[in-house]
Amino acid sequence: MIISGHWYASGSAAQVAAALHIDNDVVEVKTGGDVVLSCHLRDVGVSDRLGNIERKLTFVDIGIFSTQDNAAIDSAFGSLQKSNRCIHFLETHMAAVLVALIFTIAVGFSFFRWGIPWASETVAHALPHKTNELIAAESLDFLDEYWFGESEIDEQRQAKIRDHFRTQLLPLDETNKGINYRLHFRSWDHNDKKIPNAFALPSGDIILTDQFVLLTKNQDEMDSVLLHEIGHVVHRHSLEMVIQSTLVTTIVMLVTGDSSGIADVGLGLGALLVSSHYSRNHESEADVYAFEKMLVAGIDPQAFSLIMGRMDEYMEKTFHAAEVDSGIEVNADSHGGTDDDIGIDTESTAKSDVDANTENGQEENVNVIEKTGNTSDYNDLMNYLSTHPETEARQKKAQQYSECFKQGLTVCDVQ
Amino acid sequence: MKQLTFEGNGSEYFKIWIVNILLITITLGLYYPWAKVRNQRYFYGNSALEGRNFDYHATGKQLFVGYLIAMALFLVYVIVGEIFPLGAPVLLVVLFLAIPWIIWRSVMFNMRMTSFSNVRFGFSGKLGLAYINFLLLPLLFFVSIYVLPIAAAIIVPMYKGSMPAYAGVLIAIAVILSMALAVYFFALMQKRNTSYLINGYRYGQGEFSTELRTGAFAKITLKTFGLSLLTFTVVMMLVGTAVALMGLGGGFTDLAQMGNVENPEELIGELLAGGAVVAVVIGYISMIFVGFFLMAYMQTRQRTYILENTLLDNKIAFISSLKARSLAWIMGSNFLLIILTLGLATPWAKVRVARLMLENTYVDVGDGFDQYVTQKQEEQSSLGEQIGDAFDVDIGVGI
Numbered sequence: 001m002i003i004s005g006h007w008y009a010s011g012s013a014a015q016v017a018a019a020l021h022i023d024n025d026v027v028e029v030k031t032g033g034d035v036v037l038s039c040h041l042r043d044v045g046v047s048d049r050l051g052n053i054e055r056k057l058t059f060v061d062i063g064i065f066s067t068q069d070n071a072a073i074d075s076a077f078g079s080l081q082k083s084n085r086c087i088h089f090l091e092t093h094m095a096a097v098l099v100a101l102i103f104t105i106a107v108g109f110s111f112f113r114w115g116i117p118w119a120s121e122t123v124a125h126a127l128p129h130k131t132n133e134l135i136a137a138e139s140l141d142f143l144d145e146y147w148f149g150e151s152e153i154d155e156q157r158q159a160k161i162r163d164h165f166r167t168q169l170l171p172l173d174e175t176n177k178g179i180n181y182r183l184h185f186r187s188w189d190h191n192d193k194k195i196p197n198a199f200a201l202p203s204g205d206i207i208l209t210d211q212f213v214l215l216t217k218n219q220d221e222m223d224s225v226l227l228h229e230i231g232h233v234v235h236r237h238s239l240e241m242v243i244q245s246t247l248v249t250t251i252v253m254l255v256t257g258d259s260s261g262i263a264d265v266g267l268g269l270g271a272l273l274v275s276s277h278y279s280r281n282h283e284s285e286a287d288v289y290a291f292e293k294m295l296v297a298g299i300d301p302q303a304f305s306l307i308m309g310r311m312d313e314y315m316e317k318t319f320h321a322a323e324v325d326s327g328i329e330v331n332a333d334s335h336g337g338t339d340d341d342i343g344i345d346t347e348s349t350a351k352s353d354v355d356a357n358t359e360n361g362q363e364e365n366v367n368v369i370e371k372t373g374n375t376s377d378y379n380d381l382m383n384y385l386s387t388h389p390e391t392e393a394r395q396k397k398a399q400q401y402s403e404c405f406k407q408g409l410t411v412c413d414v415q
Numbered sequence: 416m417k418q419l420t421f422e423g424n425g426s427e428y429f430k431i432w433i434v435n436i437l438l439i440t441i442t443l444g445l446y447y448p449w450a451k452v453r454n455q456r457y458f459y460g461n462s463a464l465e466g467r468n469f470d471y472h473a474t475g476k477q478l479f480v481g482y483l484i485a486m487a488l489f490l491v492y493v494i495v496g497e498i499f500p501l502g503a504p505v506l507l508v509v510l511f512l513a514i515p516w517i518i519w520r521s522v523m524f525n526m527r528m529t530s531f532s533n534v535r536f537g538f539s540g541k542l543g544l545a546y547i548n549f550l551l552l553p554l555l556f557f558v559s560i561y562v563l564p565i566a567a568a569i570i571v572p573m574y575k576g577s578m579p580a581y582a583g584v585l586i587a588i589a590v591i592l593s594m595a596l597a598v599y600f601f602a603l604m605q606k607r608n609t610s611y612l613i614n615g616y617r618y619g620q621g622e623f624s625t626e627l628r629t630g631a632f633a634k635i636t637l638k639t640f641g642l643s644l645l646t647f648t649v650v651m652m653l654v655g656t657a658v659a660l661m662g663l664g665g666g667f668t669d670l671a672q673m674g675n676v677e678n679p680e681e682l683i684g685e686l687l688a689g690g691a692v693v694a695v696v697i698g699y700i701s702m703i704f705v706g707f708f709l710m711a712y713m714q715t716r717q718r719t720y721i722l723e724n725t726l727l728d729n730k731i732a733f734i735s736s737l738k739a740r741s742l743a744w745i746m747g748s749n750f751l752l753i754i755l756t757l758g759l760a761t762p763w764a765k766v767r768v769a770r771l772m773l774e775n776t777y778v779d780v781g782d783g784f785d786q787y788v789t790q791k792q793e794e795q796s797s798l799g800e801q802i803g804d805a806f807d808v809d810i811g812v813g814i
Contacts, residue, residue, distance in 0.1 A: 008532070008533035012787070013534040013788070015466075015533075050431065051431060051460075052422070064533060087453075097429075107440050157555055237563040
């Protein structure tokens, strides 16, 4: 077999037309009529096939023979290049490429859908509780300085809530692994409007805002939210969020690492969608934790539904009024019912103002503000971007648990 | 004058690219160094001048250790950022201090791993100069942007009601001075960075050389600035007109749909808000495309200037024939392609850029390349290059 190409002496740029003669296992390079060298097939270093770029045969310390005739090189040296043949097969067969494409998308999807949550849950629970205290350290001071004011709830009522929390709710968390739960009361105003909310820091510090305390009508409602917060702490959701966003950031970096910066825009949005999806799962998990504990403690899960509904109503009333006043902040959506946007606004303002801590999910909150709007695509998108499940869906689940409660069950099998 | 050519094509590269991604995915990222090698080899191997090709010589194995260390550092950076948000800026400062070293090592590694017509490139720039060019000058640039405005913000309130009459003039002078300084340092930075890189490049025993003037870069910067003022004004006026028309039209359809208006105030509010949102969206998109054009303008002017002033061994010369509008067209259409295909068109985008760049580069080959010989070079680890990769440190002359 004769393959034509070029000959370069080792390390030299001078190019000479040459021909490669292969006879059984002997390779000869000829330029003009002269034989430059001859050696055994196995002693030739052949560069990997890649698309149709020029192939280089290296004869150590003597020179290289380069040729465009990829097919001839493959047939002569193919048996010596096993691993590369496999990759090249994938790269040249459309069916294989399609399979690769679908496989990549499927693997990528399942990795984000199940792999990351699973990995971060496993890692979060493998770490000592000390880690939780580490990530929560300073958070409360920070929030106090920039966000919260002193509580106006009277001492007596605070003491009563604390006492009830310690004696009635904490014993329900029988697996308590040295978590030191503490209740904190704070006032929280946003644009002179009081915000009802409850947060849990991963360390076990639970913060109740004044407006939240005022909105609760009875002990059961208060307990349902406190149990939800304990659920966040027990499930280590903050730590999971930290691990998840570490993984997501690293992976997004890996994927975009060698593409153009423009693609980052799309991937950034993707990362946002993924992390709000995780966050919604956490809310549902904490809800279920609360409902199950309520059944054990003999509290009707309906209480959760009631307090959520009331907080929703309060937010809508307070902020809808504000929205009509300011007018210009109303969204493009022209069919009324823009409460969704206000909800998102409030929340995102809260986040950006508090500091990076909040962004990283170091507080978990029962936020109230999402609501089913009309069915426009815009609202669907907003719901998807939202970090909390819709209140109606949560209330429906509470309803299901409540049925169990009415039948006197302490365990409830809800899908 | 001989034209550089690019022989690759999008669909061929797509297959290589997707297989790379597949293998990276199933090896949880460990395949990345080998994927990078295949990528580089594809682009280098398909670049040719007079039947002679470029080649990339690093192997996956060679990149792997550096890659693992760089990944570990990146993970530490991300974790620190997550857990101690206040610690992240400290790490950024550390990274900032390391950038000149990273650039120096990356350029050296990448040049040594590149060959043309069987002869390796090299880089002989000094580390100390890298610190002046990539740390000191950028610092001066930022200082020149921020110092005067900050000083003004501190001094002006001190006078309160008793501002002297000439204060306005002083402030105007300060602002102009600050802008002039910023343009000067920006131009100086570009001139010095480019000269540092090009004067350090080697091809075999051959040396690249360039003589650039700060004034030329300043002129390009000022022209771009003037052009951006002009185009932004025009675009904003067009968008404003379009929005005014659309806002009214949209408002009337709403009115028709709603039939009766319960709350006229609310409706007006919504109309205004609707207009504002449309304006923001259209304005944002037009800004992106205007931005592409301005970027392309600046890049092509600089490229033309730099290439025509660059020589290899005072014999081999270069010319760029790249036009701002062709580059802007490729950038803008690539942007849309990538967004609309959720990234799947990336391979075509990259091939289009490579072809445009190469086919607009001409070389006056003089006596040819035959006398060039690879020089002996020390083995060097890929660590700096991989850290640069992981943290996306931007390197290169943009040629």
